[in-house]
Amino acid sequence: MTGRRPDDAGDRARSGALGAPGPEVPVYVISVAAELTGLHPQTLRTYDRLGLVSPGRTGGGGRRYSWRDIELLREVAELTSTGIGLEGVRRILQLELQVDALQRRVHELEQDLAAADYTLRQTLRNATPNKNLPAVPPRRRPGSR
Numbered sequence: 438m439t440g441r442r443p444d445d446a447g448d449r450a451r452s453g454a455l456g457a458p459g460p461e462v463p464v465y466v467i468s469v470a471a472e473l474t475g476l477h478p479q480t481l482r483t484y485d486r487l488g489l490v491s492p493g494r495t496g497g498g499g500r501r502y503s504w505r506d507i508e509l510l511r512e513v514a515e516l517t518s519t520g521i522g523l524e525g526v527r528r529i530l531q532l533e534l535q536v537d538a539l540q541r542r543v544h545e546l547e548q549d550l551a552a553a554d555y556t557l558r559q560t561l562r563n564a565t566p567n568k569n570l571p572a573v574p575p576r577r578r579p580g581s582r
Contacts, residue, residue: 460508463493463501470502474510481510489513489527 458464470492471478484490485500490509492500502510509530516526 458504460504463503463506465502465504465507467492467500467502470500470507470510473507474514476510476514484510484513487523487527489523489530 465473467478467481470476471481474481481490481492481500481502485492490502490506490513492502492506495501512530513526516529517523521529
C-alpha cells in the first residue's frame with residue numbers, strides 16, 4: 438500500500454482557508470509527524486520502508502508528511518496496538534481503499550440510474566401515444582394469478 442500524493446496542479450485546490458496547506462500537501466517533517474502521532478521517528482521510517490505510509494520527499498530526500506499521512510499513521514498505530522501485525526494492517530488498509538472506491542462507484546451508478554430514470558419519465562410524459570403500436574398487457578409476476 439502506498440500513501441496518497443498530491444499532484445502539483447491540484448495543490449491550490451487542496452489549500453485550506455487563508456492559503457493554509459490542504460490535507461494532501463506534505464509539509465510536516467518527520468519529527469513533527471512523530472510528535473503528532475505519538476510514534477517514534479524510526480517507526481515512521483519503518484512504515485515508509487514497508488510501504489504502509491509513503492510521505493513526500495524534498496529535493497534532498499527528506500520526508501514530508503501530509504495531514505492525511507498523519508491520520509493514516511494514527512490508524513496504523515491504533516491497529517497495531519490491538520495486536521494486528523503489520524501485514525494484517527497492510528491488508529486492512531488495502532481493503533479500506535477498495536471499499537472507498539467501491540462506495541464511490543456505487544454512488545456514481547446510483548446517480549446514473551436516477552438520471553436515466555428521470556429522462557425516461559420525462560420522455561414518457563411528453564410522448565404522444567402511437568396508435569399504430571399494439572397494446573401490450575402488463576406482465577404477470579410468477580406465482581400470481
